[in-house]
Amino acid sequence: DAKTTQPNSMESNEEEPVHLPCNHSTISGTDYIHWYRQLPSQGPEYVIHGLTSNVNNRMASLAIAEDRKSSTLILHRATLRDAAVYYCILKNTGNQFYFGTGTSLTVIP
């Protein structure tokens, strides 16, 4: 199964942009890139997903490298409520979602 690698932790100042990187060098041509986040004491929640083109929604933006071997989740203005663990995962044709260790984001007031 395709795997992803992310930094264990990152810090950001409040109201500044945050770029969360993810490497997925073994991605196949049909795998979608999904991002989820998990706030303390809650279940993971969907953030954004994409296949080849960059994507924007009300929560974040997703920048996908041209070779699709890496992607970056962009939070345009970090707030204290964005402090969470962010997971980058690949959804394959078998409808399987395998989570990695994620990036723990700390937002500094």
Added chain:
Amino acid sequence: DTAVSQTPKYLVTQMGNDKSIKCEQNLGHDTMYWYKQDSKKFLKIMFSYNNKELIINETVPNRFSPKSPDKAHLNLHINSLELGDSAVYFCASSQQGARSSPLHFGNGTRLTVT
């Protein structure tokens, strides 16, 4: 309306007991999952059901038995509970066939085995 709901939220029990966790989704999805999150926060997939059929069964002790009475429900029964079963268990659902369909998670069941 809660999309994916699990009960109970907390479950404290003794070693050797048998317990069940229930999960229901009202999103009309055809695929449901159970994930286990241990103390190190790693989310590990346990089972996946599509239209009541088992499609993923990771290396999980056979003391764990999922049951799907219909595609909106996936319950998890655990026999002979052990200390190592203590974790947070998450139910999730998605729509197979739509590769962009995201996962929707419940809020988890915190199981403590003493």
